Amino acid sequence: MRPYDYSRATEPLAAVQAVTTPAPAHVLAPIQYMGGGTNLIDLMKLDVMRPDGVVDIKQVGGETYRQVRQTQDGLRIGAMLTMAELADNALIARDYPVLRDGLWKAASAQLRNMARLGGNVLQRTRCPYFRDVTYRECNKREPGSGCAAQDGHNRIHAVLGGSEQCIATYAGDWGQTLIALDAVVEVLGSAGPRSLRFADLHRKPVNDPHIETTLTPGELITGFLIPGGPWPRSSYVKVRDRESYAFANASAAVALRMEGDVAQEIRIALGGMTTTPWRASRAEAMLRGNRITEEVLWTAAEAEFADARPLEHNAFKVPLGKATLVRGVLETMAMEV
Amino acid sequence: MKDDFFELSRRGLLSGGVAAASAATVLRAGPAKAQADDAAVNDQPRLQDITLTVNGEQRRMAVDTRMSLSDLLRERLGLRGTKVGCDMGQCGACTVHIDGKRELSCLTPAVAAARREVTTIEGLAGTAGLHPMQQAFIDNDAFQCGYCTPGQIMSAVACVDEGHARTDAEIREYMSGNLCRCAAYPNIVAAINQARSSMERG
Numbered sequence: 001m002r003p004y005d006y007s008r009a010t011e012p013l014a015a016v017q018a019v020t021t022p023a024p025a026h027v028l029a030p031i032q033y034m035g036g037g038t039n040l041i042d043l044m045k046l047d048v049m050r051p052d053g054v055v056d057i058k059q060v061g062g063e064t065y066r067q068v069r070q071t072q073d074g075l076r077i078g079a080m081l082t083m084a085e086l087a088d089n090a091l092i093a094r095d096y097p098v099l100r101d102g103l104w105k106a107a108s109a110q111l112r113n114m115a116r117l118g119g120n121v122l123q124r125t126r127c128p129y130f131r132d133v134t135y136r137e138c139n140k141r142e143p144g145s146g147c148a149a150q151d152g153h154n155r156i157h158a159v160l161g162g163s164e165q166c167i168a169t170y171a172g173d174w175g176q177t178l179i180a181l182d183a184v185v186e187v188l189g190s191a192g193p194r195s196l197r198f199a200d201l202h203r204k205p206v207n208d209p210h211i212e213t214t215l216t217p218g219e220l221i222t223g224f225l226i227p228g229g230p231w232p233r234s235s236y237v238k239v240r241d242r243e244s245y246a247f248a249n250a251s252a253a254v255a256l257r258m259e260g261d262v263a264q265e266i267r268i269a270l271g272g273m274t275t276t277p278w279r280a281s282r283a284e285a286m287l288r289g290n291r292i293t294e295e296v297l298w299t300a301a302e303a304e305f306a307d308a309r310p311l312e313h314n315a316f317k318v319p320l321g322k323a324t325l326v327r328g329v330l331e332t333m334a335m336e337v
Numbered sequence: 338m339k340d341d342f343f344e345l346s347r348r349g350l351l352s353g354g355v356a357a358a359s360a361a362t363v364l365r366a367g368p369a370k371a372q373a374d375d376a377a378v379n380d381q382p383r384l385q386d387i388t389l390t391v392n393g394e395q396r397r398m399a400v401d402t403r404m405s406l407s408d409l410l411r412e413r414l415g416l417r418g419t420k421v422g423c424d425m426g427q428c429g430a431c432t433v434h435i436d437g438k439r440e441l442s443c444l445t446p447a448v449a450a451a452r453r454e455v456t457t458i459e460g461l462a463g464t465a466g467l468h469p470m471q472q473a474f475i476d477n478d479a480f481q482c483g484y485c486t487p488g489q490i491m492s493a494v495a496c497v498d499e500g501h502a503r504t505d506a507e508i509r510e511y512m513s514g515n516l517c518r519c520a521a522y523p524n525i526v527a528a529i530n531q532a533r534s535s536m537e538r539g
Contacts, residue, residue: 001403002380002403003380003381003382003383003401003402003403004383004402004403005383005402006383006385006402006446006448006449034449036444037444037445037446037449038426038441038444041405041426041444041445041446042425042426042444045424045425054402054446056449058449084438084499088499104510107514108429108513108514108515109439109492109495109496109499109501109511109512109513109514110426110429110432110439110440110441110492110514111426111441111514113438113439113440114440114441114444114445244509244510244513245513245514
């Protein structure tokens with residue numbers, strides 16, 4: 001690991017002002033925030049991330065960024081809560097099970113005690129070519145260098161949302177549950193606070209995979225807003241190579257409001273096979289307001305994967321992804337609420 | 338001397354103390370190529386003074402910011418009970434308690450543990466003898482080679498304290514961050530069940 005300066009921030013604005021330098025690629029930004037450090041320190045050991053300074057933000061904002069509360073606008077969740085803290089929150093378990101499931105099915109108990117929610121949604125891909133700097137080809141690390149995964153070992157890569165430039169899978173789980181619930185991200189920059197739709201946070205890797213999010217240098221995620229809840233009939237299905245402590249091969253976050261067999265409102269998001277948290281808008285449009293049967297679910301799943309671009313080793317994710325979508329909705333319909 | 342000279346505050350930034358240092362490093366950092374050209378400067382260790390509490394005892398020392406808490410425990414304090422398996426946060430062998438929560442000491446920079454309370458396997462047993470979880474691992478033969486065992490035990494104690502050890506399935510789920518290459522898993526589950534009963538009786 002390369003030497004770096006470590007500092008702690010408690011005042012939000014001080015933190016934000018310390019991190020303002022643009023970088024050639026997001027991953028190479030010279031000053032990095034550190035919450036739990038579970039992703040950052042790992043990537044620094046691998047020499048993928050090489051910050052000259054690390055600003056520890058675990059205590060930034062004190063309790064302000066560590067609250068869960070219902071407001072007029074919706075449920076507000078502080079970004080400095082750990083994954084474990086929100087997963088074990090009784091209100092979340094009762095009213096937003098999909099938010100809880102997306103957390104406890106991720107990582108391990110130790111990592112969930114360390115990782116903060118704000119950092120969780122920004123975690124970086126597990127693409128092995130991104131993580132191994134002996135491969136020069138990685139458009140995320142080195143703009144314009146190519147993508148070794150296209151004809152490499154691409155079993156864990158995305159079948160939706162990729163391009164010739166990058167097919168790195170978005171590795172997180174909780175992001176899928178946020179995009180399903182139309183979450184809003186609250187950020188603080190040197191110019192003050194702003195909010196954006198969670199759906200607009202991650203950028204699809206079209207021409208410039210090295211620019212991973214729409215955040216500007218120094219912007220700090222301070223919280224999340226979930227409008228229009230509660231969603232007691234909601235869940236997150238995660239399919240993986242082993243039953244626990246593994247990244248998804250396919251996942252589905254589902255939230256439903258049913259009137260008998262009819263879906264008055266339906267939200268579906270997919271993960272494990274997409275380059276960003278993926279809202280299954282096509283499938284939703286075919287299902288919303290309609291009677292839900294397994295048959296119509298399969299039809300909707302077909303439509304959602306119509307543009308899937310499988311490669312040599314990840315073609316299994318297309319049928320697996322469709323089945324996960326169908327299963328996610330069926331299991332959520334069957335929940336006793 | 339206080340150990341918080343590296344604290345960032347708005348006042349510090351505005352008055353130029355920390356700000357000057359930050360600006361200098363920002364200018365020097367730049368893209369990766371510039372870093373490589375500047376390797377001689379960048380290879381210098383950057384030391385910081387920290388104070389932390391380990392097994393109830395306050396410790397103060399200067400550490401390289403790159404040093405992990407696991408290396409500090411093992412190499413600087415001689416507490417070799419904490420094991421390093423993968424050194425990448427994947428195996429759980431380095432699990433310790435930080436402010437009462439199980440965390441991975443290999444992914445925790447020692448500087449980030451400043452002013453926090455760390456408990457290692459060496460600090461688990463009380464004056465009255467082994468912790469019930471340690472005894473339960475012995476009683477249930479919950480290890481073979483033993484390398485992952487300190488991490489397993491630290492994780493297991495926290496698992497019970499968190500209330501995530503109510504069923505075998507829950508124990509397996511909430512202990513999945515501790516790998517055991519000898520596959521002593523059934524015995525580990527049995528040990529946790531045994532210890533949970535005695536821990537709950539207090």
